Amino acid sequence: MVKELIVKILRRVDAAKPTGSVVSIIMPPRKQISDVSKLLTEELGKSSCIKDRTTRNSVAEAQTSAIQRLKLYNKVPPNGLCLYTGLVMEDDNKGEKKIVIDFEPNRPINLNIYSCGLNFVTDEVKKELLANEPPFGFIIVDGNGALYGTLQGRAKEVINKFTVELPKKHARGGQSSVRFGRLRVEKRHNYLRKVCEVAESCFLVNDRVTVTGLVLAGSADFKNELEKTQMFDPRLAEKVVKVVDICYGGENGFNQAIELSQDALESVRFVKxxxxxxxxxxxxxxxxxxxxxxxxxxxxxxxxxxxxxxxxxxxxxxxxxxxxxxxxxxxxxxxxxxxxxxxxxxxxxxxxxxxxxxxxxxxxxxxxxxxxxxxxxxxxxxxxxxxxxxxxxxxxxxxxxxxxxxxxxxxxxxxxxxxxxxxxxxxxxx
Known part of the structure; x- marks a missing residue:
């Protein structure tokens, strides 16, 4: 869904005047529909204990509408899901009507919100989806493989990843130490070459760099070798803003690299x-x-x-x-x-x-x-x-x-x- 349409939908939600309690649900891409449905069912049962009849009915109406709408989804869409339900005033302020608004965001949303209150929750969604944040690239590389990802605002995405099996420093025998050492250096060199080639395919489009800054991270010395090697595209090398040491590889290392490089990313935004x-x-x-x-x-x-x-x-x-x-x-x-x-x-x-x-x-x-x-x-x-x-x-x-x-x-x-x-x-x- 395009950004302009998101703006119109959120403006419509903001303009609504709830007559009682309304429900706002924001789900990230990997959230399970069944978990949210179970939560709504439990909350619907608890709503029967509300003493005020008007409040009890408005809460039950909003939660029931949310449960019914979620039945239309087999799984959460790739970018997540935003759902707003409840009773609001008619346009002429002479009556009330039920609204059910659900949409897939224009990009992956990193929010997990359930709210049942007097107003719809839209401020966090606006900051997440409509902020004009520049994208940053991450390369997580160690002796087990490499991962390439981007971070825009609070939305992160894994673009590519692969694993590798490199020889250790020692072998059981059967060949000379010189030959073993030569083969080991050759395989590490080929691995580093592949890391550079995949980086070009991930962060270069039509010979233009697609990220504002680039962070190199890893638990071994590969990240430093990657920064210094001449095989690394100069256009990407000049975008490197920080090299960080992390304890993990893969997606766990990606999360840790984001935390450790926040100061550098803020500095790039500030300078731009x-x-x-x-x-x-x-x-x-x-x-x-x-x-x-x-x-x-x-x-x-x-x-x-x-x-x-x-x-x-x-x-x-x-x-x-x-x-x-x-x-x-x-x-x-x-x-x-x-x-x-x-x-x-x-x-x-x-x-x-x-x-x-x-x-x-x-x-x-x-x-x-x-x-x-x-x-x-x-x-x-x-x-x-x-x-x-x-x-x-x-x-x-x-x-x-x-x-x-x-x-x-x-x-x-x-x-x-x-x-x-x-x-x-x-x-x-x-």
Missing amino acids: ERKSISKFFDEIATDSGMVCYGVADTMKLIDAKSIARVLLFEGSADQICHTCACSCVTPTPMRLSYQYVTPEKIAETREFTDQDGSPLDLEGTEVFTEWITENYRGLGIELELVSDRSPEGTQFLKGFGGVCGFLRYKLEQELLLGGVEWTSDDEDFM
Whole structure:
């Protein structure tokens, strides 16, 4: 399921107004349906002890609906399963209706949640599925085999793995020690070559590296040999951010490598974030005319199809930033025109016009962060989320509103933006 559809489903769940207790179930890929069904059956039995009749009925209704919906699944889908059931208010607030929403996430979800309460659990799901986290690669290598995996956010995936039987340092006899030593070195060399070749097939697509950073881990000296060997692709070698010692191989070693390399992974994210914001500041300082900032100006240039990339503060949803999607009716052919409007303007008037003064019909309003997250691919825009953990991030949020756009080409922005020159707060910028 695509990310944009996940956004719509979660928005629908958030908009629901429960009239009583509702059930939220989040299952990781390897969870057993029978275990969750057994848990729901036990909880349904306990609900009969609730004294309040209204609460007892709402809990029983939600849990029964969840049990019935899980009967449609033989096993948990490859990416996990999210299930929401309960009674909510009708759209006109004059009655109540039962909703049952279930979907497979757009990527593997590493959450195991059962909740029966007054609200649906969506915050953890949003952080897990909608976060724009860069992927990191892991190579777990020792004398027993190699494992290749990726970590994106909290979702980990094993891409490939294989085992090997290498000769020990000593043999029972039957051949000279020199010959035995030569064969042992040759087999170790061939094994290391295979590790490098498989790494290229896992982390290189169309001659481009698919991961932001690479971690080498293992319990023996193979990881150090892998880092130093010339057989290791230089494009992958330059992505190595850390080499860690672990006690295990295989998937247990993968889990341990993730724990031991968290500091390096955070550092890579931090450096990439600071690099993007610093580039924006450099463009502002040189007055290159290749960037814009603020929701209003960014929206106008997005509508003009002049924006190539948008930097967005990941917490901007807390700000009251709305977009107004309007469709032209005259005199031009029907098309969607995107504008930035404040909630106050929407309350005051329902009349909108484009830059030529042509009337527009209001199609709907959305929070800016939700709109750009859902539509950036269709608009041909790259979206990068940044935080305020660095001084540059704090300055970007306070001085420029946490929103900026990089233009595809230089243009006369003053004319396009209605003759309004940009102003900035020098105290915030400096």
